[in-house]
Amino acid sequence: MSEPARSMTPSSPSVGSPPALPLSIRLSIFLRLLAIQASWNYEILLGNGIGFCTEPALRLLPGGKGGEAYRAALARHSQYFNAHPYFAGVAVGALIRAELAGEPPTRIERFRTALCGPLGSVGDRLVWAAWLPFCSLLALLAFGAGAGPLAVVGGFLALYNAGHLALRAWALRVGLARGLQVAQALGGPVLRQGPQWLDQGAAFIGGAALPLTLARVIGPGRALLGAVVVAVMAGALVIARLHGRIEGWRLAVLCLAAFVLYSIAR
Known part of the structure; x- marks a missing residue:
């Protein structure tokens, strides 16, 4: 576990501090985590579930719901992902923070891929x-x-x-x-x-x-x-x-x- 965990650590500091999530959005994300396996399939496993859980927070991106940043982030997080369902919240929270902090998409995708093994x-x-x-x-x-x-x-x-x-x-x-x-x-x-x-x-x-x-x-x-x-x-x-x-x-x-x-x- 230690070797994959170390590989997740980014080599550069975060771009910025993300805005604090309202309690209503946090609660919505947690409730969605309980259904993260509802769309599980053999092709992308938990991918749709990760996108579903991050969606409430992605509405805070520039342009709001339906904006270009929102659509790109939602598509990015609805791709293949594999993790233990009880630990998927680590990925959901980390990816939300990275998106709202303005991390480069390529860096987020590399981090997302590296999370699968440890989780x-x-x-x-x-x-x-x-x-x-x-x-x-x-x-x-x-x-x-x-x-x-x-x-x-x-x-x-x-x-x-x-x-x-x-x-x-x-x-x-x-x-x-x-x-x-x-x-x-x-x-x-x-x-x-x-x-x-x-x-x-x-x-x-x-x-x-x-x-x-x-x-x-x-x-x-x-x-x-x-x-x-x-x-x-x-x-x-x-x-x-x-x-x-x-x-x-x-x-x-x-x-x-x-x-x-x-x-x-x-």
């Missing part, structure tokens, strides 16, 4: 490989501790979405604040070490969740206690053997779904 890899490691499994295992622990199906599912959705909405808000704020200088933010300790911290937490929670969940599935009887011990040992062996061969979030979500369905059917 994709950082997001995948932090969200799909760390945050989602962590929330899934925490929900599994709640199930093992006696929570009902609605509490398990509701708690998972509340926790996961609280994190993902906070991440989207942070991404947009950082992009608008730093513009073309977002490389330092993407190299921060939370983004670098966050996945490792979440992985360690998920491992601890998983160790507590699996025995409790199996005990609840079996019930208060001890007739199947030996089978539980064997199942736990077999599960640990399978997970160890699958290390590096299957994505952790897929396994966590599969286990969570299986136990929730069991509790409902029961």
